[in-house]
Amino acid sequence: MSLAIATLGTPRIGPRRELKFALEAYWSGRIGRAELLETAAALRAANWADQAARGVAVIPSNDFSFYDQMLDTAVMVGAVPAGYGWTDGMVSLDSYFAMARGVGGEDCACGHPGHGGGVPALEMTKWFDTNYHYLVPELGPGQRFVLASTKPVDEFREAKAFGIHTRPVLVGPVTFLRLAKGAAGFDRLTLIDRLLPVYVDVLKLLAANGADWVQMDEPVLATDIDAAARAALIRAYGLIASAVPNLKVMLTSYFGPLGDNLDLAVSLPTAGLHLDLMRGRDDLAEIGGRIPDGKVLSLGVIDGRNVWRADLDACLDLLRPIVARRGFDHIQLAPSCSLLHVPHDVEAETGLDPDIRSWLAFARQKMDELAVLGRALESGSDAVADALAATRAARASRLSSRRVVRSDVRARLAAVTLALAERPAPFAERAALQRQRFGLPPFPTTTIGSFPQTQDVRRARQALAKGAISEADYRDFLKTETAACVRWQEEIGLDVLVHGEFERNDMVQYFGEKLDGFAFTQHGWVQSYGSRCVRPPILYGDVARPEPMTVDWWRHAQSLTDKPMKAMLTGPVTILNWSFVRDDIGRDAACRQIALALRDEVADLEDAGAAMIQIDEAALREGLPIRKADRARYLDWAVESFRLTSSGVGNATQIHTHMCYSEFNDIIASIAAMDADVISIECSRSKMELLTAFADFHYPNDIGPGVYDIHSPRVPSVEEMAGLIRTALGHLPAERIWINPDCGLKTRGWPEVQAALANMVAAARDLRQATTR
Numbered sequence: 001m002s003l004a005i006a007t008l009g010t011p012r013i014g015p016r017r018e019l020k021f022a023l024e025a026y027w028s029g030r031i032g033r034a035e036l037l038e039t040a041a042a043l044r045a046a047n048w049a050d051q052a053a054r055g056v057a058v059i060p061s062n063d064f065s066f067y068d069q070m071l072d073t074a075v076m077v078g079a080v081p082a083g084y085g086w087t088d089g090m091v092s093l094d095s096y097f098a099m100a101r102g103v104g105g106e107d108c109a110c111g112h113p114g115h116g117g118g119v120p121a122l123e124m125t126k127w128f129d130t131n132y133h134y135l136v137p138e139l140g141p142g143q144r145f146v147l148a149s150t151k152p153v154d155e156f157r158e159a160k161a162f163g164i165h166t167r168p169v170l171v172g173p174v175t176f177l178r179l180a181k182g183a184a185g186f187d188r189l190t191l192i193d194r195l196l197p198v199y200v201d202v203l204k205l206l207a208a209n210g211a212d213w214v215q216m217d218e219p220v221l222a223t224d225i226d227a228a229a230r231a232a233l234i235r236a237y238g239l240i241a242s243a244v245p246n247l248k249v250m251l252t253s254y255f256g257p258l259g260d261n262l263d264l265a266v267s268l269p270t271a272g273l274h275l276d277l278m279r280g281r282d283d284l285a286e287i288g289g290r291i292p293d294g295k296v297l298s299l300g301v302i303d304g305r306n307v308w309r310a311d312l313d314a315c316l317d318l319l320r321p322i323v324a325r326r327g328f329d330h331i332q333l334a335p336s337c338s339l340l341h342v343p344h345d346v347e348a349e350t351g352l353d354p355d356i357r358s359w360l361a362f363a364r365q366k367m368d369e370l371a372v373l374g375r376a377l378e379s380g381s382d383a384v385a386d387a388l389a390a391t392r393a394a395r396a397s398r399l400s401s402r403r404v405v406r407s408d409v410r411a412r413l414a415a416v417t418l419a420l421a422e423r424p425a426p427f428a429e430r431a432a433l434q435r436q437r438f439g440l441p442p443f444p445t446t447t448i449g450s451f452p453q454t455q456d457v458r459r460a461r462q463a464l465a466k467g468a469i470s471e472a473d474y475r476d477f478l479k480t481e482t483a484a485c486v487r488w489q490e491e492i493g494l495d496v497l498v499h500g501e502f503e504r505n506d507m508v509q510y511f512g513e514k515l516d517g518f519a520f521t522q523h524g525w526v527q528s529y530g531s532r533c534v535r536p537p538i539l540y541g542d543v544a545r546p547e548p549m550t551v552d553w554w555r556h557a558q559s560l561t562d563k564p565m566k567a568m569l570t571g572p573v574t575i576l577n578w579s580f581v582r583d584d585i586g587r588d589a590a591c592r593q594i595a596l597a598l599r600d601e602v603a604d605l606e607d608a609g610a611a612m613i614q615i616d617e618a619a620l621r622e623g624l625p626i627r628k629a630d631r632a633r634y635l636d637w638a639v640e641s642f643r644l645t646s647s648g649v650g651n652a653t654q655i656h657t658h659m660c661y662s663e664f665n666d667i668i669a670s671i672a673a674m675d676a677d678v679i680s681i682e683c684s685r686s687k688m689e690l691l692t693a694f695a696d697f698h699y700p701n702d703i704g705p706g707v708y709d710i711h712s713p714r715v716p717s718v719e720e721m722a723g724l725i726r727t728a729l730g731h732l733p734a735e736r737i738w739i740n741p742d743c744g745l746k747t748r749g750w751p752e753v754q755a756a757l758a759n760m761v762a763a764a765r766d767l768r769q770a771t772t773r
């Protein structure tokens with residue numbers, strides 16, 4: 001008998017983003033369907049072979065996706081809304097992509113959903129507290145489900161033909177329904193009895209094809225769930241156990257402790273249960289005597305959400321007692337969650353400092369760590385003495401590294417007082433000074449920061465990286481791009497200008513590359529949505545700012561115009577939430593360090609003459625803990641960090657912030673506590689519904705509700721945007737409203753941006769004529 005190693009899911013974009021490039025080539029018509037399918041199959045095969053070679057025994061299938069696993073599930077059960085070209089039979093690849101990206105109108109290779117004017121893409125939102133986005137299935141009260149994709153079965157058979165026996169993964173039925181959306185007031189969980197027969201069909205097909213286990217992901221178990229969800233889970237797994245008795249279910253939840261859902265999870269009639277021991281270590285002690293002897297425990301001991309090499313000695317201490325109690329047969333070792341959220345392979349990072357590289361484990365290294373743990377438990381630590389020694393050495397090097405702890409940073413943090421996080425005067429006083437200083441018209445117009453990141457811009461950056469052009473040439477090129485962008489904004493009549501962010505590869509990575517304490521990778525891509533990826537910086541040490549990061553670009557841009565040039569920074573909470581963060585100090589302390597470094601940037605911008613400074617906090621909402629009980633603490637330090645960054649300026653300096661994809665109702669008090677002079681938010685798709693949260697709360701400061709959906713190439717008309725502003729006027733006083741798009745324009749093309757912003761300026765002018773301040 002041997003201890004089984006599992007992975008729960010693996011990165012699927014490909015070690016060199018092969019899937020991204022194949023998808024974008026397919027969407028733009030540069031390659032055909034056969035070539036796309038071939039690339040995908042080759043990636044899956046390589047992935048299976050790699051896991052087998054690394055000693056993974058429980059290898060997943062159906063963890064691959066062309067876009068997203070929630071979309072795969074919607075398609076599997078035939079939950080395809082009208083308009084995507086499907087009526088019955090199997091859903092085609094093109095209908096699938098239509099749901100992901102929209103249909104009709106012109107198409108674009110940028111990979112952004114919402115493309116095409118005709119039928120919009122499904123809505124997209126964050127997968128729990130990750131930077132991965134899923135497509136939100138739409139379900140109605142009359143919803144019917146039928147088997148409309150056999151992808152799980154096809155991929156199981158594909159692996160089998162390849163010589164690998166897999167454990168297929170499915171998004172569980174209750175998580176699927178919970179994360180879907182329906183009409184207001186419609187409880188999606190009431191659909192469970194209609195949905196389950198399709199799941200049973202799939203499971204029976206899997207069993208008939210030789211599957212003995214299946215992994216059912218039910219991360220709703222890591223959330224605060226109500227009685228209806230509990231009842232649905234009991235019904236679902238009871239029915240599955242009786243309808244498909246020959247298929248064993250590994251029930252997996254992750255991203256947090258099971259906590260008060262633990263008894264329920266244990267009691268469900270599944271053959272196995274997975275625990276996320278990174279975030280839910282207490283579950284292990286709690287589960288002690290409660291778990292039936294025959295149930296297999298999958299122990300998520302290796303962190304699937306972060307990139308640090310594990311402390312294998314500590315893992316072994318945790319594992320030994322439970323292995324002694326339950327024996328090898330009833331234990332599996334796994335990452336805490338799917339490895340989708342970490343990059344592929346540290347070995348590819350030849351540019352990283354060797355010390356730092358030795359501290360890291362990406363997906364492949366995490367599999368190796370699991371294999372070492374397995375061997376240590378089976379054959380004793382001596383059998384893997386070298387591997388354990390290497391881990392200890394890397395850990396010791398990290399803990400003692402002089403680059404990790406900096407006394408100047410620590411001393412500064414220790415000296416932080418509440419006064420530092422306080423603007424000198426309250427908003428009303430500041431607003432009066434700022435009104436005088438800027439003399440802006442009513443309904444001032446502005447944008448969120450980025451302008452189209454064209455191929456030319458990205459190619460220039462790539463050429464610089466390859467040494468094909470000089471630093472000076474690169475800067476000259478960007479200066480020209482910036483100047484053209486500034487001139488164009490003046491011509492079109494925007495009131496507050498931006499420089500366009502052409503010098504930034506990404507709003508977080510750019511700052512990670514400029515701050516001490518962060519490392520950055522060459523190939524450490526992680527899927528964010530569809531074909532879009534990010535390379536999260538790796539925060540390994542105390543944060544300091546060796547030199548100004550944005551001041552020269554701002555100065556150049558301001559020198560070209562008499563209009564106010566808004567400086568542009570990414571805020572501390574967003575940098576933290578979109579990075580891999582050190583685990584040797586708290587996230588709160590790490591965030592305050594970033595905040596202090598950015599505070600200096602804000603001061604330098606103000607000294608250089610910047611009168612408006614925008615500090616983006618696009619990821620503040622997504623860092624909100626999954627469990628309600630943990631939220632207040634997070635919001636406290638997140639808001640304080642933003643205020644530490646923003647409060648060092650004079651009263652006449654205007655602080656802007658920006659948030660997108662946000663639901664504000666449950667955090668509106670914290671948004672107000674940030675005390676930004678102006679906040680811009682995404683609003684156009686919700687037709688200004690979001691503003692009710694601000695109105696009900698009597699939110700006191702200025703607001704720019706987005707009037708232009710930047711996720712679509714469609715150009716909104718003057719009348720449409722004016723209509724949205726009029727709706728906003730029903731919620732907010734005219735003198736506090738700004739006019740701007742929903743978010744940055746980096747994924748858009750110039751022609752549609754020009755047309756849309758011209759209409760936006762015209763809409764603001766119409767409103768000015770119709771209203772008086």
Ligand SMILES: Nc1nc2c(c(=O)[nH]1)N[C@@H](CNc1ccc(C(=O)N[C@@H](CCC(=O)N[C@@H](CCC(=O)N[C@@H](CCC(=O)O)C(=O)O)C(=O)O)C(=O)O)cc1)CN2
Nearest residue numbers: 131455458459461462505506507508528531532533534578
């Ligand atoms: N970090 C982060 N998270 C976020 C967002 C965000 O902007 N940043 N926005 C929200 C939505 N998520 C998004 C995530 C990624 C992208 C995105 O556009 N990603 C780009 C990569 C951006 C980047 O880092 N670009 C680099 C590298 C570009 C590149 O791929 N270069 C090519 C060559 C250039 C070419 O020929 O085009 C190469 O290296 O092979 C640069 O500009 O320098 C992509 O996947 O294509 C957009 C939105 C939420 N989360």
Ligand code: MET
Nearest residue numbers: 448449450616618744745
């Ligand atoms: C995802 S929020 C983006 C904010 C950034 N300033 C931009 O305009 O791109």
Ligand SMILES: [Zn+2]
Nearest residue numbers: 618660743744
């Ligand atoms: Zn945004």
